[in-house]
Every structure is written in C-alpha cells, then in structure tokens.
Amino acid sequence: MKLYWGPHTCAIGTHILLEEIGKPYETEKIDVQGGQTHSPEFLAINPKGKVPVLVRDDGSVLTEFGAIAKWLAIVNPESHLVSRDADEDVRASAIMDYVVGTIHGQGFGRIFLSERFEPQDPVHQTLGLGTGSVKKQGRKMVEEGFAILDRQLDGRSYAAGDKFGIADATLFYVERWAPQVDIELPANLQAHYALVRERPAVQRVLNTWGEK
Numbered sequence: 257m258k259l260y261w262g263p264h265t266c267a268i269g270t271h272i273l274l275e276e277i278g279k280p281y282e283t284e285k286i287d288v289q290g291g292q293t294h295s296p297e298f299l300a301i302n303p304k305g306k307v308p309v310l311v312r313d314d315g316s317v318l319t320e321f322g323a324i325a326k327w328l329a330i331v332n333p334e335s336h337l338v339s340r341d342a343d344e345d346v347r348a349s350a351i352m353d354y355v356v357g358t359i360h361g362q363g364f365g366r367i368f369l370s371e372r373f374e375p376q377d378p379v380h381q382t383l384g385l386g387t388g389s390v391k392k393q394g395r396k397m398v399e400e401g402f403a404i405l406d407r408q409l410d411g412r413s414y415a416a417g418d419k420f421g422i423a424d425a426t427l428f429y430v431e432r433w434a435p436q437v438d439i440e441l442p443a444n445l446q447a448h449y450a451l452v453r454e455r456p457a458v459q460r461v462l463n464t465w466g467e468k
Contacts, residue, residue: 257281260309262288267308269425275457277332325422348416348423355426359401366394406442428452
C-alpha cells in the first residue's frame, strides 16, 4: 500500500490508521499548498486533486477519508478499528460523517479556504460580506460542532466506547486543527485529543510529519 499525504491535511488520520494496523506501507509527501495535487502526475492518480489517496497492493486507488478508513478497518478485522456492537458502530459512523462533512468540509473549509465560500456578487461585496464574514461563519460552525461532539463524548474515553477506532482518527485530525486557528477544545474533546496523541502509532506519525 502507498499513502499520498500532505502537511496540515486530514491525511494524518489515514496515516494513523495505517500505523495502528501495522502492515507494510509506503508514503509520499505531496506539496498541497504548492499546488502539487493539481499536477498532471497527481491527477492521473486522483482526478479529484486532493489527499489522502491510498494505492492498494493491486494498484487500485481509494480516495475520500471515510471510504479509506472503512476499507482499512474491514480488511484488517484483527485491528478492531470498528466495533462489532451495532450501536457503537453506528455511533462511530455518525461521528465520522459529521466531522468529515460538517466540521471539516463546512466549518474548517470556510476558515482555511474562505475564497471558495466567499460571495462573488456585487451586492455581497458592497456590504462587506467577504472573507472575514466567511471565516467567522466557519468558526461558529466548528465551535458549535465541537460542543455537540463534546456532549456525545461525555463519559467515554473514545468516540464509540472504550476502544480506539476509525472515528477517533477522524476526530483527532480536526481536534489537531483547533489550536492552529485559536479555537479552544471543550473539556471532553481536549481529553480525547490528549489520549489519542499519546498512542504509540500516533507518536510515530507525528514524528514523520515533523511534529512533537
């Protein structure tokens, strides 16, 4: 397997899952900010122009964080990355979908890539409803989303219960972004972030990504 990743992206969650599984894999760092994901060479691998991308041993390509995470969990059942308990599995899926679609895609998307959400029509530009307003909206969405997830984690060490799983790798990557934009994590999310960060697999990934 080969993982294509880029600094400051959600690919760190995929990288963590690969380390947790413990099977051989390669990585290739992509300069996302420098536009490498839109190079002809990368687009030939993933026409969507983004990471993470996982090339499987048979040469087939998987894209989208949630799909890659699910596949890794399914084909590596001994890693117990998804729960056999139906309620826990559904809880994990709900958290993962909410993080990827809302907190990441809508909230942090507005903070990191404001220009994609900024109204372009003259009326909004005249009223000053541009980048600053978009970022403010994104922060509000992230903070409200964190508050919802914080309540869901009350009394639990991990997202779905008492064991680490794919939802925890998902939650970790947005928790990691919070201090980068001066957003304070609620107590339960802060405890979750600290717990996951101390896992040996996570420490190895952080070392590879040049973080302490």
